[in-house]
Amino acid sequence: MLYYEEQCVRERRILKPTIGFIGTGVMGKRMANRLLEAGYDVHTYTRTASKAEELLQNGAIWQESVKELAKQTDIIITMVGYPSDVEEVYFGTEGLLENAVNGSVLIDMTTSSPDLAIKIAEKANEKELHAIDAPVSGGDIGAKNGQLSIMIGGEKQTVDQVLPIFKELGQNYIRQGLAGAGQFTKMCNQVAIASTMIGVTEALVYAERAGLDPNIVLESISGGAAGSWSLSNLTPRVIKRDFSPGFFIKHFIKDMKIAIESAEKMGIDLPGLKLAKELYEELARNGEENSGTQALYNYYA
Known part of the structure; x- marks a missing residue:
């Protein structure tokens, strides 16, 4: 009987x-909805239960803790805010690494520290679990439409196993x-975006002045070399003065800090990234930390 039950579990994991899903903010909520559709x-947990209401209405199952969610699921996706949040979710007696079922796949899609991703993978291997780091780019629009770019680190066999989800x-x-x-790879993405945001914002300010x-102007230059x-x-969005977050300024600052720290460990100086970080930190000090990254316009305005 036990063999039969284990066989059923294996078959269920292969089929569906x-x-x-832990973390239902701007991005996480849309990603979880895609999987429900x-x-x-989908079982979900988030520290602020009200953020999961839409998912629950769409059929997600609420779990009272990370520990309980880990025991009920085969593949666990985390999409939280900061590396400290990732550590809280994965480590400790109540965390995923101590409570996930053997053979489970843990996918952290938070933009976090490469060193932390390696640490999680090493610990997961000790626990007979599989860990993947898979941060994303594409903002709220990409998350809603299933058009994210996903940058993946992990064993090929494990990645192949979860490709249908990606x-x-x-x-x-x-x-x-x-x-x-x-x-x-996500740090490469953020380094490129940081200087790009300065360029596109200054172009808009210049055009308006x-x-x-x-x-x-946008119609003319977006299809050319500046695209x-x-x-x-x-x-x-900026033209419409819409600064609502597809990606929070506070999270972008976090990403830039991680990239700068990582670059310094490799002996690289990134002055463009440092400038962008300074501009965004000025905005955050002026109360814009929960605005979208396009609110860089307000620094110039």
Whole structure:
């Protein structure tokens, strides 16, 4: 009988694993909804229960703690705020690493420290678990439409096992290497975005001061050499003076700090990234930490 039950569990995991989702902020909520729409059973937990209400209405199952969620699910996705939050969720007697069922896959999609991703993977291996770091880019729009870019670090066999999940969440999902490689790649992404945001914002300010119609300018330059995701997706929001968060300034500052610390360990100086961090920190001091990254416009305004 025990063998039969274990066989049923294995078959269920292969056909349609049960997913645990921890963290239902701007991005996490949309990602979890995508998985519900795809027919997965999704269990959820978040420290602020009210943030999970929409998911519960859409069929998600609430768990009272990280520990309880870990015991009920096969694949667990975390999408929290800061590396300290990741550590809290994964480590300790109530954390995922102590309570997940043997063979479970733990996927951290938070933008976090590469060193922490490696630490989690090493501990997971000791516990007969599998860990993947898979931070994302694409903002709230990409999360809602299943068009995220997913940067993946982990063992190839484990990554292949969860590819159907990544396919529901993103249109660009690439394994970069072993544990930590996903987070290193996300730092590359954030380094590129930081200077890009300065450029697209200054271009808009310049166009407006010159008396040009910013919408027409955007139409002209977005398809040329200046084209970028930030220009096409965030500049229209700025023109409408919409600074609501697709990605919080406070989280972008966190990412830039991680990238700078990581670069310094490698002996690299990144002056463009440091400048962007200073500008965003000025905005945060002026009460903009919960605005979207496009609110960089307000620094100039």
